[in-house]
Amino acid sequence: MAALDTLVTVFGGSGFVGRHVVRALAKRDYRIRVAVRRPELAGHLQPLGRVGQIHAVQANLRHPGSIKAAMRDASVVINLVGILTESGAQKFNAVQAGGAGAIAQAAAEIGARMVHVSAIGADPDAASGYSRTKAAGEQNVLAAVPSASILRPSLVFGPEDSLTNRFASLARMAPVMPVFGADTKMQPVFVGDVAEAVADAADGKTKPGAVYELGGPEVMTMREIVELVLKTIERERMILPVPMGIAKLQSHILQFAPGDFKLTPDQVAMLGIDNVVSNAAKAAGLTLEGLGIAPESMEAIIPQYLWRFRATGQFAHNGSN
Template structure:
């Protein structure tokens, strides 16, 4: 309902900003709980004057979480990481943090709780997938009415998929015989969903009575193999590095080598980890859970495509940037 107070954890990230923007458009009052609110003053501009409040909270300290939920009507949990580094582990952020938020929400009698998970979340598989599933279970045990959203890869101007591989291709194209690995032959399938559509689904999950206690799989209008996505990226940025098939048996040790090397260099995020390789063993498309709803069930039916959105922000990886137009076949 309009004028509800929604507390968002993880509201300063790529998906979080769009969720905050979508909530603001629906007239919600928003409280963004973050570790360093003084660094997020720009987030206030996502809504009207006074509509968005920033408060200090750390998921490792339950007292700060409880204080952030004072007088709240709903909670959104977007806290997540794509790779582990230092204390930012999958267990700490996907499971322990989710349980801490759910415990605080239950204590305050908050029944509307939206948990962002991921397609592929399961008790078996990569460590990322297992902790995402464990986080869902931790929330559901405490708040049975919680709604879980499982998106495929999410795309948009600040995404971690198209931007990352476009940058890899840009770098590889400057090296003689440089290439981009197609892990597992590039056969893994994805169903990318636009960040704005995922944000609309999150808002609907909070508002719709029929969404309580349900799980929804979020996918866009198209299904692509990893190889097809890489070919699309290369065509958009006009780069021609070698697409080199890399069997899983070699990709796993390569991922281990890269992540251990990056651990020795502060402030560098690994472009590939062994756990991300493990994630590629499973397709990321809707339909894995026959009991789960779809994004259309939340009223989000006009979905954006990668062809319409991705070119608007990958131009900076072209040889001549915005001054170069894509050559059509």
């Protein structure tokens, strides 16, 4: 447990992974300052801790002064900022490479412990801009803070995710489930396990300067993930694997689609590459298991939040009248 006077600043703490990280840190008695672009939209985080334990402040990655102000007196700095698609001024390079570097530079100036969340697949030579800028972000962080902890999760799932909920929502309306990258291998990791790993890194339990790869207990193809979602919500649908060549063509149109139907060329490029924990990370113990965390399976977790997509509801099979 951290002392209550230990302050950690979390950049990107209001997002999907962020709220679980904030909860994990609060349970360990940290004081938490959540740095976000719009603090008024981070009020949902305050009930995750005790009165006064969690506080949101404004920060903009393009303004170094706001970054420094957000981490004033902090002992630990955590960067969770990332985007899946580009929009307006939110560009991969600016957010995931430049932004990560700016945060790490400010952390180095105050001597704070640095924890940076990246992604499996980060590669300077990757076909996707997302993966290239994730790699650049890691490089920028380690250049500024060589002792930083880098955590690379695989596909993250959980109650508020945009993956399993997206498939389940589509299955309610569509008789056919198109699957892009159907044979691509993933190692889905529960968001709660990722949050515990981040909290462990904040505690100083990770190896300085090491890159950890976080995956769940099972390697699954995208097709198998969709099949599990359909089984969970008790809906039979035809699964239609979409060849990558066709997916690339469709993405040039679907990148302008709204909500769940959006698919960008960059996302298609990522779907062509397996996203699993490497043998090197396993051998070095740079995994969830290496941190003493037993990862939860997707099959064990998703029924807890996808039941609402069942036609029969949550309690149809509990035997009650």
